[in-house]
Amino acid sequence: MDNGLDPLRVYVQKSCPDKLDNVAFVTLRDKMKASPIGSIIDGQPRAFVDALKLLDHWKDGDVDLGKPADWGPDTILVVDSLTFLSDAAFAFRLPLVPRSKDGNFDARMVYKDAQDAVANVLGLLTGEAFRTNVIVTAHIRYQTNPDGTMKGYPTSVGSALNAEIPRYFNSSALCLTQPGGKRTIQTIGTGLVDLKNPAAFKMAAQLPLETGLADFFKTVRS
């Protein structure tokens, strides 16, 4: 859902070029066009529906990799990112909401429908029948909770779903920039972001961005 695959390609070519064929990807973005009211989707929004089809059965042109749910524990499905997947869900639901004769509609219905759609995707990816590793990335959004505390949550549609998203996962980590610009993966919660993993007593608090997820897998499986 994100146009950011170049770093992955460059890194694999540098560190393990023979593994490049192990990476299959599809970029899904709704095409935009300029209009008097700003940029709008050109035609029907397809990105979310196409994503759902791929998550059910990965077929991209001549490449048919079967059902991601059956890929197994030596394969990782990555959704990059939940933030843009959520945007696509909103764009998909927007034309479907009931409207009055003058075209007005209740935007809350769109948010609710899109939140339900995203929650269903998360339920699919983290369900028992999905026998493949899953990594979902999401940009952080800081929200004020009803008790006045501020917390960082993964960004989705609106704000109601965001706090519930971590519950779908057995691990959550934080990618952040250290002073000096070096990016790392943090595994221990901060005052603002709650994190978790099933091997908390063995997991390093900070992991290098380049190899951190490999170390993460190695630790939780040890």
Place this chain on the structure above:
Amino acid sequence: MEKEFDYEVTVKVSDIAPYFEGDSFGGDFDSIIDQAQGDAKTKGVAQRILLVIEPDEADEANDEA
């Protein structure tokens, strides 16, 4: 005693012991095995990881673009 399944997970008696209540267990044995196997799959094999990203200035510039 151990029983092998088709998902590369071997469930031993020690693995399913927590599902027993005292010296007996409620429900049928297969459902307890399924539950233990399911937990083993989730905890030990297929991982579900949420990677939350705190954007740096370059990311924010890209997103805006």
